[in-house]
Amino acid sequence: MVQITNHMPTAELQALDAAHHMHPFTTQSELAERGARVITRAEGSFIFDSEGNKILDGMAGLWCVNIGYGRQELVDAATRQMAELPYYNTFFMTTHVPAIALSAKLAELAPDHLNHVFYSSSGSEANDTNIRLVRTYWAEKGKPSKSIIISRKNAYHGSTLGGASLGGMGGMHAQGGLPIPDIYHIDQPNWWAEGGDTDPAEFGLERARQLEKAILELGEDRVAAFIAEPVQGAGGVIVPPATYWPEIQRICDKYEILLIADEVICGFGRTGNWFGSETVGWKPDIMTIAKGLSSGYQPIGGSIVSDEIAKVIGNCEFNHGYTYHAHPVAAAVALENLRILDEEGIVTRVRDETGPYLAKKWAEMAEHPMVGEAQIVGMMGSLALTPNKATRAAFKADAGTVGYLCRERCFANNLVMRHVGDRMIISPPLTMTLEEVDLLIERAWKSLDEGMAEAKKQGLWEEG
Numbered sequence: 001m002v003q004i005t006n007h008m009p010t011a012e013l014q015a016l017d018a019a020h021h022m023h024p025f026t027t028q029s030e031l032a033e034r035g036a037r038v039i040t041r042a043e044g045s046f047i048f049d050s051e052g053n054k055i056l057d058g059m060a061g062l063w064c065v066n067i068g069y070g071r072q073e074l075v076d077a078a079t080r081q082m083a084e085l086p087y088y089n090t091f092f093m094t095t096h097v098p099a100i101a102l103s104a105k106l107a108e109l110a111p112d113h114l115n116h117v118f119y120s121s122s123g124s125e126a127n128d129t130n131i132r133l134v135r136t137y138w139a140e141k142g143k144p145s146k147s148i149i150i151s152r153k154n155a156y157h158g159s160t161l162g163g164a165s166l167g168g169m170g171g172m173h174a175q176g177g178l179p180i181p182d183i184y185h186i187d188q189p190n191w192w193a194e195g196g197d198t199d200p201a202e203f204g205l206e207r208a209r210q211l212e213k214a215i216l217e218l219g220e221d222r223v224a225a226f227i228a229e230p231v232q233g234a235g236g237v238i239v240p241p242a243t244y245w246p247e248i249q250r251i252c253d254k255y256e257i258l259l260i261a262d263e264v265i266c267g268f269g270r271t272g273n274w275f276g277s278e279t280v281g282w283k284p285d286i287m288t289i290a291k292g293l294s295s296g297y298q299p300i301g302g303s304i305v306s307d308e309i310a311k312v313i314g315n316c317e318f319n320h321g322y323t324y325h326a327h328p329v330a331a332a333v334a335l336e337n338l339r340i341l342d343e344e345g346i347v348t349r350v351r352d353e354t355g356p357y358l359a360k361k362w363a364e365m366a367e368h369p370m371v372g373e374a375q376i377v378g379m380m381g382s383l384a385l386t387p388n389k390a391t392r393a394a395f396k397a398d399a400g401t402v403g404y405l406c407r408e409r410c411f412a413n414n415l416v417m418r419h420v421g422d423r424m425i426i427s428p429p430l431t432m433t434l435e436e437v438d439l440l441i442e443r444a445w446k447s448l449d450e451g452m453a454e455a456k457k458q459g460l461w462e463e464g
């Protein structure tokens with residue numbers, strides 16, 4: 001068999017990749033034509049490709065490499081655990097030390113009333129678990145009719161049948177017959193795109209009150225839970241007006257429904273606290289976790305569950321579980337990752353130093369002629385692109401056309417900055433230095449300049 005290594009010519013790697021590897025969220029025929037960028041290694045805040053480019057990773061992989069690349073301690077934790085106990089399960093009344101230690105650590109880090117962890121290998125699976133958890137909870141409490149879960153349009157909660165159903169992405173629902181029954185979506189709090197002439201504070205209240213309206217319309221006896229990301233990530237890093245968050249909590253308190261905070265992106269320091277719900281002032285009954293839990297070094301996720309839910313679920317056999325639940329190697333790596341985040345003060349540094357520094361620089365990006373709004377919470381930020389800042393107009397082109405041009409310029413300038421429609425987004429490693437923040441801003445500005453020039457050249461610089 002031919003050995004495929006980093007040292008093969010890029011074109012050969014690309015051809016083999018296109019021939020055999022089906023990529024997620026990708027038009028495979030287009031990829032085959034262009035060839036994928038081959039990433040070969042990474043260090044700190046940088047990734048390297050097969051052509052020798054050193055690229056600043058403004059997305060921390062896929063919002064997950066919170067402690068940055070190249071931490072030997074995590075390699076050592078995996079090696080030790082693989083040698084000692086590479087696999088065992090926790091079905092059938094068994095357990096193992098990494099599962100015990102990680103659960104205890106998560107209970108310590110999570111808000112006081114959240115002390116119980118059910119594991120998965122991803123955020124999607126954890127949200128599938130959540131659907132079954134909340135429905136089983138209400139059934140056990142003698143209220144089986146409470147099965148509807150309310151979510152939001154343009155939310156992202158994963159790609160499994162349950163996760164994609166909870167999510168509010170139209171393109172995902174259009175494929176494969178989704179959503180599954182008893183999932184209901186309200187509008188998102190995206191003032192920039194949907195606020196019209198409404199004052200932002202008023203708009204925030206109005207969007208939050210859609211939750212109350214939905215509960216009343218569907219019936220409190222039918223609604224099991226509301227799920228939301230503290231800050232919408234994949235939807236475009238949308239930071240709602242300040243009035244939104246407290247109103248959501250008020251409504252959840254008033255009605256007998258559970259609040260699921262999807263912390264897959266916001267958790268583990270991203271917003272400047274251990275969990276995004278702390279930043280936005282929510283008291284969730286369940287938190288979905290993944291990504292930053294292991295800084296992406298191992299696939300692991302889960303649901304951190306309240307004492308009350310764990311007690312009720314504990315009365316029955318919960319017929320649910322994955323082969324890799326609390327996988328010992330993944331759990332050992334996650335535990336080491338949490339130790340580093342904790343002992344090196346990385347979360348507090350985001351809150352007190354890197355976050356405020358990035359926020360100041362990010363706000364200055366709003367002075368760019370193409371940027372209408374610059375939003376940021378901790379180390380996740382977005383820029384809304386527009387040809388007219390005053391009217392918040394969209395471009396006279398399909399949504400995302402100009403965003404895509406800018407993303408391509410970012411790549412060319414050795415910066416990973418994503419686009420969601422015509423919003424540019426960042427979510428860099430939390431360990432970024434201040435100099436690296438400066439570099440990110442410099443490359444982002446240059447890329448927007450070039451993207452704007454290209455948009456003008458292509459006749460896209462017009463209001464749609």
Ligand code: PXG
Nearest residue numbers: 122123124156157158229234262264265290
């Ligand atoms: N919830 C949230 C809030 C997420 O952001 C998931 C659940 C699902 O996690 P897994 O581990 O199953 O992927 C996510 C994942 C993007 C992008 O393009 C974002 C995610 C995944 C893939 C792509 O921004 N977020």
